[in-house]
Amino acid sequence: MPTSNKLKITDLEFDTVKDNLKTFLKAQTKFQDYDFDGSGMSVLVDILAYNTHYMGYYANMLGNEMFLDSSSLRESVVSHAKHLNVIPTSRRAAKASLDFVFTPSGTPTSLTIAKNTKFTSSISGVAYTFTTNKTTSILRTVAGTYSTTGVEIIEGKILNKSYTVNGGDSTQRFIIPNANVDTTTIAVTVQTSASDSTVVTYKDGNSYDVTTIKGTDKVYFLQEVEGQKYEMTFGDGAIGKQLSDGNIVFIEYIVTSGTDANFASTFTATGSVAGLSSGNYTLTTNAAATGGSDIQTIESIQYQAPKLYAAQGRACTKEDYKAIVLEGRPDIESIAIVPGEDASPVQYGKVFIAVKPSGNNVFSTASKEAIKTSILKKSNVVTVIPEIIDPVFFYLLLDVTVNYDPVSNLTDETTLKTNINTSVQSYLQTNLEKFDQKFRYSKLVQAIDNTNEAVRNNKTTVKYEQRVSPATLDTPATYTLYFNNAIEKNSLYSSMFTGTDGFTYMLWDDSSGNIKCAKTSDGVMVSPKEFLVQPDGGTLQGTIDNTTGTVKLNSFRPVAITDGSTSICVIVTPTINNSDVTPVREQILTYDVADTAAITINMVAETII
Numbered sequence: 078m079p080t081s082n083k084l085k086i087t088d089l090e091f092d093t094v095k096d097n098l099k100t101f102l103k104a105q106t107k108f109q110d111y112d113f114d115g116s117g118m119s120v121l122v123d124i125l126a127y128n129t130h131y132m133g134y135y136a137n138m139l140g141n142e143m144f145l146d147s148s149s150l151r152e153s154v155v156s157h158a159k160h161l162n163v164i165p166t167s168r169r170a171a172k173a174s175l176d177f178v179f180t181p182s183g184t185p186t187s188l189t190i191a192k193n194t195k196f197t198s199s200i201s202g203v204a205y206t207f208t209t210n211k212t213t214s215i216l217r218t219v220a221g222t223y224s225t226t227g228v229e230i231i232e233g234k235i236l237n238k239s240y241t242v243n244g245g246d247s248t249q250r251f252i253i254p255n256a257n258v259d260t261t262t263i264a265v266t267v268q269t270s271a272s273d274s275t276v277v278t279y280k281d282g283n284s285y286d287v288t289t290i291k292g293t294d295k296v297y298f299l300q301e302v303e304g305q306k307y308e309m310t311f312g313d314g315a316i317g318k319q320l321s322d323g324n325i326v327f328i329e330y331i332v333t334s335g336t337d338a339n340f341a342s343t344f345t346a347t348g349s350v351a352g353l354s355s356g357n358y359t360l361t362t363n364a365a366a367t368g369g370s371d372i373q374t375i376e377s378i379q380y381q382a383p384k385l386y387a388a389q390g391r392a393c394t395k396e397d398y399k400a401i402v403l404e405g406r407p408d409i410e411s412i413a414i415v416p417g418e419d420a421s422p423v424q425y426g427k428v429f430i431a432v433k434p435s436g437n438n439v440f441s442t443a444s445k446e447a448i449k450t451s452i453l454k455k456s457n458v459v460t461v462i463p464e465i466i467d468p469v470f471f472y473l474l475l476d477v478t479v480n481y482d483p484v485s486n487l488t489d490e491t492t493l494k495t496n497i498n499t500s501v502q503s504y505l506q507t508n509l510e511k512f513d514q515k516f517r518y519s520k521l522v523q524a525i526d527n528t529n530e531a532v533r534n535n536k537t538t539v540k541y542e543q544r545v546s547p548a549t550l551d552t553p554a555t556y557t558l559y560f561n562n563a564i565e566k567n568s569l570y571s572s573m574f575t576g577t578d579g580f581t582y583m584l585w586d587d588s589s590g591n592i593k594c595a596k597t598s599d600g601v602m603v604s605p606k607e608f609l610v611q612p613d614g615g616t617l618q619g620t621i622d623n624t625t626g627t628v629k630l631n632s633f634r635p636v637a638i639t640d641g642s643t644s645i646c647v648i649v650t651p652t653i654n655n656s657d658v659t660p661v662r663e664q665i666l667t668y669d670v671a672d673t674a675a676i677t678i679n680m681v682a683e684t685i686i
Contacts, residue, residue: 095126146379154375155301161386164283165301165378166407167260170333171232171369173198173207174443175344178359179215179223179351188215188223188351193235195348198341198366205338206347207232207366210262210331215351227363230344233259233333241271244322251309255332257372258307262331265297265309270323282317286390290316305372333369336408339436341366364441367434370408377403392456398430398463405452410435411468413512415662421557427462431512431663439467468665471560471658472542473509473516474648475501475668476677477525479535483682486531490680493529500528501676502668509666516658516666533683539651541658542669544644545630551577553632560626560649561661568650569621569628573597574635576609581639584618584630584647592619592630623652 099122102108113119142148145157155165175196179188190213198205207230215225240251253263265279282296290296296317302308309328312318320326342365350358373381384400392398395414403409410433417427432448434440440448445465453463479497486493504524508514518539525535543558569592571584582594585602593616594609595602608616611632619630628647638645660666668675 091126091130094129095122098122098125145382148379149375151305151375152303154378158378158382159300161382163378163382163385164299165373166370166404167301167307168257168333168335168372169368169370169407170259170262170331170335171338171341171366172229173232173341173344173366174227174229174363176226176361176363177215177224177228177350179353180357181223181351181353182357184217184221186217188353189213190215190225190228190351194346194350196230196344196346198338198344200338200341203337205232205334205341206234207338207341207344208235208331210235231259231262231331231333232338232341232366232369233262233331235329235331238328238330240326240328242320242322242324242326251311251326251328252302253307253309253328253330255330256305257332257335259331259333260299260307262329263299263307264329266327267295267320268325268327269321271325276327279311282312287316292316293318335371336369336435338366339369339408364443367437367441367444368406368408370435373407377407388456390456391458392453392461392463393458397456398428398453401456402430402432402448402452406432406448408435409433411511411665413468413663419662421559421662426460427464429464429466429663431466431468433468433511433665438470440465466663468512469663470544471660471664471666472544472646472672472675473505473658473666473668474540474542474672474675475521476538476540476679477501477535478537478679478681479525480533480681480683481529481531482533483531483684486529488529490682493531494678494680497525497528497532497678498676500524501678502670505668509668512663512665513660514666515660518657539658540648541626541651542646542648543628544646545633546644547633547635550638551634551636553634556630556633558628558630558647559661559664560628560651561659561664562626562656563652564621564623564626564649565652566623570648572646573600573639574645575637575639577634577636578609579636580609582609584645586621590620590623591617592621592628594618626651 099113102113113122142150142153145154148154148157158165177190181188190209192209192212194209196207198207209228210231213225213228215223217223236255238253243249263281266276267279269275277295279295279297282290282298285296292312292314294312294317297309297311298317300308300310311320342362344360344362346355346360350360381400381403384396385404388397388400392401395416398414399412402412412433413431415429415431417424417429420427420429432440448465449463457463477497481493483490501521501524504521508520509516522535522537525537526532541560541562543560545556545558547554566588567586569584569586573581573583576582576594581597583597583602584592585595586592596607596609597603609618610616611618618633619628621628626649635645658666
């Protein structure tokens with residue numbers, strides 16, 4: 078057959094398929110000189126082309142769904158992850174803790190805060206319900222008082238579902254009928270039968286090594302199914318105890334709002350607490366609500382599943398630590414793993430895990446301890462000590478001068494300035510604020526120029542800021558700041574603080590690599606300069622390596638911080654203002670939204686005559 082009679086099967090677009098069909102038909106003797114575009118045959122060719130295009134698309138999508146990394150349907154991604162023994166994390170409820178002091182009438186031996194005692198809190202006008210998920214007993218002290226601290230409350234509603242096992246129904250499934258379930262709150266008990274009230278508790282089999290589960294162990298296995306709901310399966314007698322006909326399965330769980338309830342900090346009981354009205358107890362917030370997160374996304378499953386499978390439940394490499402911690406705490410926005418040999422100073426036998434929670438800067442001490450004990454203790458190598466650390470924030474200060482054409486500007490200068498500010502913030506929020514994300518100067522300049530056709534060019538200068546946060550004021554301590562770039566001499570300065578002599582000072586470098594505390598008056602350094610005298614009789618407070626950008630403050634002892642904040646800002650100017658910035662270890666590049674000086678925009682109208 079001549080080549081012209083062959084279809085080009087690699088062309089799958091509708092118009093191309095249609096043209097190929099017409100070319101093929103025109104090559105046939107019966108259809109020579111036939112007008113396909115002006116006849117009823119055109120409709121038949123359209124149908125054939127449509128069917129070919131549809132089947133090609135279907136085959137392509139079907140092929141994609143066969144692999145974890147190319148699947149687009151959640152059910153497909155979850156199914157592939159299941160083959161790797163990875164269960165996607167569910168939505169997680171925000172948790173808070175409360176402190177109580179009770180003043181009951183009489184002198185009871187103890188008081189009891191019942192499970193499912195409800196509290197409410199509002200965020201931006203939206204009310205959320207929190208509940209206790211266990212019973213708390215408060216004993217009377219020798220002094221006759223009743224108090225307790227750290228009572229945990231969880232956001233959401235406690236629900237229950239029961240099933241009676243029907244051994245004759247091979248299609249019976251044990252599905253939790255609600256979406257938005259926090260699977261960590263699931264509790265499963267099995268009653269022997271309607272006539273036998275003996276109840277036993279079943280445990281989550283997914284948390285055990287399957288090779289250690291015996292045929293008599295009372296476990297259940299949880300998996301995500303259609304509609305982001307969850308199904309339970311039980312043992313078969315070889316791995317886990319098999320259910321018997323007539324058993325009654327009781328499932329308790331919490332349905333939650335996830336991230337929406339994070340940061341709730343003011344709580345009010347909706348009824349009595351320990352049987353007492355609000356007049357008989359004092360309630361204070363021990364810790365605001367944190368830890369709420371949404372169900373794991375498709376992209377996150379595709380990223381984490383292979384790494385969790387490779388880790389095999391053991392934290393040996395950086396990727397192992399990252400995957401295991403993210404699986405246990407889905408409310409982590411960004412994470413960086415720093416082996417002890419890469420730390421500064423080097424600390425062999427340790428691994429530092431820097432974590433940034435979603436919507437917040439740092440985790441509480443309790444949350445960091447929970448990561449170590451609840452997540453890493455099961456998988457960490459015995460000889461390595463994990464340390465959960467806070468991010469070190471590296472702030473950018475931008476001074477932008479924009480030259481624009483007022484003739485081609487379709488808005489007023491104020492609106493253009495606002496739009497440029499939005500472009501800058503959008504760039505910073507999109508490209509920074511996570512570990513390992515670099516600042517690209519040229520990309521920022523380009524984003525500013527692309528804001529509006531009226532922008533001719535811009536000159537953007539950058540300063541760097543890091544912050545010293547004394548754990549205890551009026552206590553000497555050593556601080557090391559890494560700016561990771563060459564720094565101009567005599568460019569370092571800081572926000573103001575009170576020295577040990579009661580006067581106000583700011584940090585200043587003398588162009589020779591020395592840092593001193595220079596006295597200020599009305600917000601500026603006095604002239605001639607006066608320096609804080611150190612305990613050794615000198616004026617040296619620290620050193621600065623202008624080549625590497627390393628600043629070290631020795632025995633730094635601020636008595637108070639002038640602006641009332643908890644940190645002192647240390648600001649420097651890089652030697653090359655158009656250089657990129659690379660964060661190291663636990664650093665995160667960002668900017669301070671609340672600082673009006675973080676982004677300064679100057680508008681210059683240029684009319685070309």
